Amino acid sequence: MKLRPVKPFEPIMTNILPTGERLIAQIKWDGVRMLVYHDSEGTELINRKGNNRTRQYPELMDTAAYCRADSFILDGEIIALVDGVPSFHQVMKRDSLRQEQQIRARVQQVPIVYMVFDILYLNGESVTNKPLHERQALLAQVLIPSPLVQAVPSYPDIPLLHEISKQHQLEGIVIKDLDSVYAVGGKDKRWQKRKNILxxxxxxxxxxxxxxxxxxxxxxxxxxxxxxxxxxxxxxxxxxxxxxxxxxxxxxxxxxxxxxxxxxxxxxxxxxxxxxxxxxxxxxxxxxxxxxxxxxxxxxxxxxxxxxxxxxx
Incomplete structure (x- = not known):
């Protein structure tokens, strides 16, 4: 791999829903933060801590099935659903495996969905310095939605999405500034998370x-x-x-x-x-x-x- 792993941008915690015309909200999925790196030399999955998880999710190796690009870095979260609700316990049944036989068995037993919310690199060029709304437009152009891979929707009505997330017993929401660049290794109020469950x-x-x-x-x-x-x-x-x-x-x-x-x-x-x-x-x-x-x-x-x-x- 020519692409080097990066430390993802992190939201800070908030107890008060922020307001502003240039803010959007996304559901915070109770899963495993994962970046997918792909170039001419191969594909790798690296989690938030920098640990390689390529072997654990073999279904994401066919990148042509979900991304129209020669090289890219996608940022998102791998989740496993139980009765339509993300289960961290279930996804960890996949993430913690090390033996090939167990991994192959769990692919069928615990299906996952990769929820993608950002793109950091596209066709030989870093796009982290572009504002979020431009990165979202690029993501929409190259991502091919399927039952395996989905783009995380954005909503302008932050209080409404927060209320919906509580009604459906979801982890919470993340509020993002549409004009924010992607700060590699950063953590500041341009991204804020409001959790329903601590x-x-x-x-x-x-x-x-x-x-x-x-x-x-x-x-x-x-x-x-x-x-x-x-x-x-x-x-x-x-x-x-x-x-x-x-x-x-x-x-x-x-x-x-x-x-x-x-x-x-x-x-x-x-x-x-x-x-x-x-x-x-x-x-x-x-x-x-x-x-x-x-x-x-x-x-x-x-x-x-x-x-x-x-x-x-």
């Missing part, structure tokens, strides 16, 4: 048991001093019985004598400490005054470095 990636520093099986994970985030701060425990969510059995088996090989958290945990009694190597995506209702998560729900294990799970994420 989530974060947390480090697992301990477990509790019931009848010999792990029934809850003790969660933490790193502060500015690099200390792991306990933020709560979760035993509900999308994990199946088979997942808890696997966790029980693997946790037995990760035991620690001392608590990895810098602060006391509310689940101190009966807790078993483990090396803080696992990272899980957790949905939650809100932060409590005591600095813990209210009603946390485990969505999936994610391939993220534990040290990237910070309190200010």
């Amino acid at each position: 989530d974060l990636n947390a480090v697992v520093g301990g477990v509790t048991y019931r009848d010999g099986l792990v029934n809850a994970l003790l969660l933490g985030l790193y502060d500015v001093e690099g200390k792991l701060i306990y933020i709560g425990h979760a035993g509900t969510g999308k994990l199946a019985v088979a997942d808890w059995r696997r966790i029980t088996e693997e946790a037995a090989t990760m035991l620690l004598k001392d608590r990895p958290f810098a602060n006391q945990s509310e689940r101190q009694k009966g807790a078993v400490w483990i090396r803080p190597e696992w990272v899980v995506k957790v949905n939650f209702l809100e932060w409590t005054p005591g600095g813990t998560l209210r009603q946390p729900s485990i969505q999936a294990f994610v391939d993220t470095a534990p040290e990237d799970c910070k309190l200010d994420q």
Whole structure:
């Protein structure tokens, strides 16, 4: 590949819907951020963290089926639908696989959709310096919609789309400035996200048991001093019985004598400490005054470095 991976532009969080004539809103899909790179030497899929995921999604290798261009970089999100609603847990069943046989089987078991919302490079030329409305026009010219690949629609009525996203229990919306250039590696208010469901990636520093099986994970985030701060425990969510059995088996090989958290945990009694190597995506209702998560729900294990799970994420 001649094309070098880039760090994608990120939206900042907002609690207030911004207003303005040059703003549009798009649905925020609960999936995996993915950039597709294609040139004369081949095709690669690289996620937001810079990890290669080309093998995990072989159905996206036939780029001619969904993009009329000799070379390009597309930015979007890979999702898996359950009853018409994106499921992060399901898409992680694809994203976490490493063995070819498992990958081929899951292609049929967990179909995905690539929701494309931007284009960074087209036919030998970077287009990141063009305003968003021009990049959207270019994307419309080259993208070939299908059940596998779709363009993310844009809407001028931000409050209405926000309300619709809540009604359909979607993750939220992203508000974008139509005149904004694509800031590689940037993160500012030209793109803002308003979430209906709060989530974060947390480090697992301990477990509790019931009848010999792990029934809850003790969660933490790193502060500015690099200390792991306990933020709560979760035993509900999308994990199946088979997942808890696997966790029980693997946790037995990760035991620690001392608590990895810098602060006391509310689940101190009966807790078993483990090396803080696992990272899980957790949905939650809100932060409590005591600095813990209210009603946390485990969505999936994610391939993220534990040290990237910070309190200010």
